[in-house]
Amino acid sequence: MKQRPAIIGVTGGSGSGKTSVTNAIYEHFKGHSILVLEQDYYYKDQSDLPFEERLKTNYDHPLAFDNDLLIEHIEKLLKYEAIEKPVYDYTIHTRSENTIHVEPKDVIILEGILVLEDERLRDLMDIKLYVDTDADLRIIRRMVRDIEDRGRTIQSVIDQYVNVVRPMHNQFIEPTKRYADVIIPEGGQNHVAIDLVVTKIQTILEQKSIL
Numbered sequence: 001m002k003q004r005p006a007i008i009g010v011t012g013g014s015g016s017g018k019t020s021v022t023n024a025i026y027e028h029f030k031g032h033s034i035l036v037l038e039q040d041y042y043y044k045d046q047s048d049l050p051f052e053e054r055l056k057t058n059y060d061h062p063l064a065f066d067n068d069l070l071i072e073h074i075e076k077l078l079k080y081e082a083i084e085k086p087v088y089d090y091t092i093h094t095r096s097e098n099t100i101h102v103e104p105k106d107v108i109i110l111e112g113i114l115v116l117e118d119e120r121l122r123d124l125m126d127i128k129l130y131v132d133t134d135a136d137l138r139i140i141r142r143m144v145r146d147i148e149d150r151g152r153t154i155q156s157v158i159d160q161y162v163n164v165v166r167p168m169h170n171q172f173i174e175p176t177k178r179y180a181d182v183i184i185p186e187g188g189q190n191h192v193a194i195d196l197v198v199t200k201i202q203t204i205l206e207q208k209s210i211l
């Protein structure tokens with residue numbers, strides 16, 4: 001009998017390659033029933049705060065996320081019920097007014113900087129991955145991405161990295177490596193690691209009578 005959907009947790013520091021690893025896994029199972037949930041989309045709604053106040057939020061602290069809503073949504077998906085996924089806009093530091101209707105699927109990839117930090121989320125996962133990339137590469141990648149895609153200046157990326165991202169990474173993200181089943185160095189270009197992970201996921205899906 002088919003069991004509940006499988007949940008794959010993908011974490012790692014900002015710019016480590018979580019999205020690239022997620023995309024590689026997603027591409028592999030594209031013909032199957034699979035969806036991606038981004039923890040970033042579950043940053044707390046700050047629409048009641050003025051823009052200047054939103055700039056002061058620590059977006060790398062566990063309390064920045066609405067994990068209660070995220071867990072509520074995962075529990076619905078586990079019961080094969082649809083959700084209305086929030087949409088996050090990094091340029092205005094809050095959710096947009098739109099939501100995305102997401103139908104339940106057999107495989108859920110849950111990706112984000114702090115998905116292994118919350119025990120409730122960890123307990124829901126069938127496999128936990130940590131993408132491990134050196135800090136110098138992460139800051140370079142983040143710099144390019146934040147300027148091109150997230151409307152930031154070089155100085156704001158540097159200030160945020162030094163004052164918030166780096167210390168929060170060391171305090172909250174890096175320590176979650178101990179919970180990972182698999183540590184993937186260098187992220188999405190690590191084809192050997194991706195192949196091994198995909199094979200393991202296939203086994204989990206067969207055990208659950210999903211594949």
Ligand SMILES: Nc1ncnc2c1ncn2[C@@H]1O[C@H](COP(=O)(O)OP(=O)(O)O)[C@@H](O)[C@H]1O
Nearest residue numbers: 013014015016017018019020141145187188189
């Ligand atoms: N192995 C790699 N080599 C070069 N650039 C990469 C590599 N992996 C990711 N990137 C780039 O770095 C940026 C951050 O990668 P991403 O997968 O979004 O990381 P994360 O989701 O962990 O923040 C993206 O612009 C991506 O294209």
Ligand SMILES: Nc1ccn([C@@H]2O[C@H](COP(=O)(O)O)[C@@H](O)[C@H]2O)c(=O)n1
Nearest residue numbers: 013014015040059060090093094113165
């Ligand atoms: N309004 C926001 C919200 C988040 N961030 C940063 O995003 C990072 C997490 O996203 P990744 O894709 O890089 O994993 C996190 O480190 C936050 O600092 C932001 O800058 N502004």
